[in-house]
Amino acid sequence: DADVTQTPRNRITKTGKRIMLECSQTKGHDRMYWYRQDPGLGLRLIYYSFDVKDINKGEISDGYSVSRQAQAKFSLSLESAIPNQTALYFCATSDRLTSGEQYFGPGTRLTVT
Amino acid sequence: AQSVTQLGSHVSVSEGALVLLRCNYSSSVPPYLFWYVQYPNQGLQLLLKYTSAATLVKGINGFEAEFKKSETSFHLTKPSAHMSDAAEYFCAVSLITGANSKLTFGKGITLSVRP
Numbered sequence: 001d002a003d004v005t006q007t008p009r010n011r012i013t014k015t016g017k018r019i020m021l022e023c024s025q026t027k028g029h030d031r032m033y034w035y036r037q038d039p040g041l042g043l044r045l046i047y048y049s050f051d052v053k054d055i056n057k058g059e060i061s062d063g064y065s066v067s068r069q070a071q072a073k074f075s076l077s078l079e080s081a082i083p084n085q086t087a088l089y090f091c092a093t094s095d096r097l098t099s100g101e102q103y104f105g106p107g108t109r110l111t112v113t
Numbered sequence: 114a115q116s117v118t119q120l121g122s123h124v125s126v127s128e129g130a131l132v133l134l135r136c137n138y139s140s141s142v143p144p145y146l147f148w149y150v151q152y153p154n155q156g157l158q159l160l161l162k163y164t165s166a167a168t169l170v171k172g173i174n175g176f177e178a179e180f181k182k183s184e185t186s187f188h189l190t191k192p193s194a195h196m197s198d199a200a201e202y203f204c205a206v207s208l209i210t211g212a213n214s215k216l217t218f219g220k221g222i223t224l225s226v227r228p
Contacts, residue, residue, distance in 0.1 A: 004156075033215075040122065042203060042220040043157075090156055099145045099164040100207035102216055104156035 003027045004105035006091050012111045013081050021076045021108050023091030029103070030096055032074040034058075034066060037088040037107075046089075049074055050096070081112040115140040115206045119219035127227045132176075132191040134222050136204030139185065145207040146187040147216065148178055152200045160202075163187060174198070199226045 004025045013019050023032065031050050035043040035058075045058030047066040055066060063085060065077045078085055088109050092102040116139045126132055138144055145164050149157040161172025168180040174197075178189045187204060201223050205216040 040220060043218040045215065048215065092157075099162060100216065101145075101147055101159055101162055103159070104149075106156045 004091060004093055004103055006089075006105040006108050008108060009106065010109045012113065014113055015082055017081050019078045019081055019110070021089055021091075021110070023074045023076070023105055025072050025091075025093045025103075025105075027093055027095075027103060028071075029093035030071060031094045032068065033092040033094070033102060034064075034074070034076045035090045035092065036060070036085075037090060043090065046076065078110075078112075081110075083112045086110060086112045115144060115208060115217050117204050117206050117217055117219035119204055119222050121222060122220070123223045123225065125225040125227060126194045128196055129193050132189070132194045132198065132224065134189040134202050134204075134224065136178075136187045136189065136219060137185055138187060138204070138206045140206055140208065142208055146178075146180060147205040147207070148172065148176070148187075148189050149203045149205060149218075150174075150200050151203065151221075157203065160189070194224075194226045196226050196228070199224055 007022045033048040034046040044060050049055050049068045052068050067075050088107050090107050091105040094102045118137045147162045148160040150160050151157050161170045163170050163180045171177045176191045201221045203221045204219040207216050
């Protein structure tokens, strides 16, 4: 079984709808991250959490919110989706005791029409 | 603040040829450096990492990278390309601090391998 899972894997939604992307991990890591990937722009950090009570904004947090329900679960919400939020979204985890390498889920492809 | 530069967006090589993907970093303190690979429709997979031990780092699938502080570079190489190496490759940098394990990624390079 995959260590980092994301649901759904694909989602098409309409402008203005609220949508939640979910991430679960079985690696026992304390740190979790949400990124979006756009062609030619690489990965950009949306939010990150170093433990259940610690939530931090990344470089592109506007229009997004997150919830860390447990050490193993970190969800990303788009309160009112807009077309320029169409992207590939990745969840990642890391262990504070390592050198900072992150482990990624398979991604969620989100299309906002 | 740290940053990563991956020059060019696409590299094409013939099967069996040398693969060289360039990465330059900017960091005010000694960095940790990483290369990730992304195959089509998959997440990112760690290829190798530099964490201030040996400057020549060997990774999975025959890839290696050399940390050169004087050139602020961490280029990825493989002596002989295989068709299965076709993917997107990302270089990333992290500061060596216990409290901060955020990665900064380059924009990525797509590697194509010609038969």
